[in-house]
Amino acid sequence: MAAGFDKLKQLIRKTPQVPNEEVEQPQEKLKLLLLGCGQVGKSTLYKQCCQLFGRELDRKTFASSIQSNVISGMQALLDKAKLLNPLWDENLLASQVIVEKLDSVCPLKVEEAQHLKYLWQDAKLQEAWLLQDTFQVSNNLEHFMNEVDDIAALDYHPSLLDVMHAETRTTGIIESDVTIQGRQVTLVDVGGQRNERKKWIHCFDQISCVVFVVNLNGYNRVLFEDEEQNRLLEDLACFEQIVNLANFKDTPFCLIFNFRDLFKVKIESSWDGQARELSRHLPTDLLGIVQGYITCMSAQLSQLFPDYQGGADYERGLAYIREKFLRLDRRVSNKPMCFATCMLDTPEVKDCMNQLITTLNKRP
Numbered sequence: 111m112a113a114g115f116d117k118l119k120q121l122i123r124k125t126p127q128v129p130n131e132e133v134e135q136p137q138e139k140l141k142l143l144l145l146g147c148g149q150v151g152k153s154t155l156y157k158q159c160c161q162l163f164g165r166e167l168d169r170k171t172f173a174s175s176i177q178s179n180v181i182s183g184m185q186a187l188l189d190k191a192k193l194l195n196p197l198w199d200e201n202l203l204a205s206q207v208i209v210e211k212l213d214s215v216c217p218l219k220v221e222e223a224q225h226l227k228y229l230w231q232d233a234k235l236q237e238a239w240l241l242q243d244t245f246q247v248s249n250n251l252e253h254f255m256n257e258v259d260d261i262a263a264l265d266y267h268p269s270l271l272d273v274m275h276a277e278t279r280t281t282g283i284i285e286s287d288v289t290i291q292g293r294q295v296t297l298v299d300v301g302g303q304r305n306e307r308k309k310w311i312h313c314f315d316q317i318s319c320v321v322f323v324v325n326l327n328g329y330n331r332v333l334f335e336d337e338e339q340n341r342l343l344e345d346l347a348c349f350e351q352i353v354n355l356a357n358f359k360d361t362p363f364c365l366i367f368n369f370r371d372l373f374k375v376k377i378e379s380s381w382d383g384q385a386r387e388l389s390r391h392l393p394t395d396l397l398g399i400v401q402g403y404i405t406c407m408s409a410q411l412s413q414l415f416p417d418y419q420g421g422a423d424y425e426r427g428l429a430y431i432r433e434k435f436l437r438l439d440r441r442v443s444n445k446p447m448c449f450a451t452c453m454l455d456t457p458e459v460k461d462c463m464n465q466l467i468t469t470l471n472k473r474p
């Protein structure tokens with residue numbers, strides 16, 4: 111018995127040691143924290159990732175928030191249109207009364223959608239829509255009004271694009287597990303409005319990467335919760351605070367410059383880009399000229415940053431803003447990865463997240 115035991119001990123000692131690097135280490139789960147101010151696109155990124163890398167979204171559950179977005183969007187637009195132009199004909203007035211009484215938490219009826227459509231097609235509301243940057247209305251309204259008949263139908267089944275356009279303000283902290291590039295990833299989404307940011311500290315532990323989302327389109331818009339504050343300036347101030355926190359001294363950052371679609375259209379139609387075109391129409395339609403003037407002037411990036419000299423150029427505008435953010439990061443190493451995205455664009459988000467995880471996978 112004892113001899114047999116000795117033999118066994120010898121055998122164990124002789125078993126060749128597998129070199130460390132050949133042993134497959136189970137890869138640690140990554141935890142990505144999505145941060146940024148309100149309405150920058152964090153939850154849209156979260157939804158895209160769940161759809162792409164996790165469990166398919168149950169699209170039907172978004173129908174009520176889409177209907178609510180349509181109603182509240184149209185009510186905000188109506189208020190603006192009335193301020194601009196108090197003269198209304200009888201038909202318009204009748205639709206206005208009906209739409210103003212709609213409750214955004216109730217399902218939208220087919221006949222109510224007809225009144226919404228009638229108003230939306232009117233020149234006065236379209237004039238107000240041109241000035242969308244000057245009041246609180248969501249960009250998704252145009253997309254939803256183009257399919258309002260479907261949205262009001264009883265059998266409405268939102269498309270993936272509708273789901274990505276849907277807006278619900280996040281409160282609290284939401285988590286989901288997905289698999290990207292074979293790596294398990296926990297995504298953490300938070301609310302971005304000022305009163306929500308107090309809760310962020312509860313998710314600062316064990317973060318593999320902070321994904322900080324910026325709304326490029328906010329450079330000429332004010333915050334929902336504070337109409338005295340410019341959105342992009344708020345993004346900059348918030349980023350400066352977060353990136354320099356001791357908690358994130360060694361944490362990789364990813365800066366996502368989102369809304370590149372609207373930013374491109376806006377900067378290219380800014381005063382720098384449109385001055386000549388506008389002056390050609392000067393004597394004919396005065397109201398259009400004045401509104402066009404306001405829109406184009408406010409779309410100039412140099413109105414916010416007087417030292418900006420890139421004019422109506424998308425790439426130069428983006429580079430200028432990116433540089434402004436990067437300069438706020440006072441850490442010596444770990445410079446943020448940067449992406450410009452349209453979060454509604456599913457393949458683009460897929461590519462961006464794959465690149466991010468590939469980079470994080472290479473880290474020791």
Ligand SMILES: Nc1nc2c(ncn2[C@@H]2O[C@H](COP(=O)(O)OP(=O)(O)OP(=O)(O)O)[C@@H](O)[C@H]2O)c(=O)[nH]1
Binds near residue numbers: 301453
């Ligand atoms: N056109 C356009 N719309 C976008 C883009 N990203 C997000 N949106 C829309 O912007 C709105 C706000 O997006 P959310 O993802 O809800 O913003 P959030 O950062 O989660 O906002 P909070 O929850 O309030 O912090 C939604 O209607 C989105 O569809 C984009 O790149 N382009």
Ligand SMILES: [Mg+2]
Binds near residue numbers: 153278279301
């Ligand atoms: Mg959100």
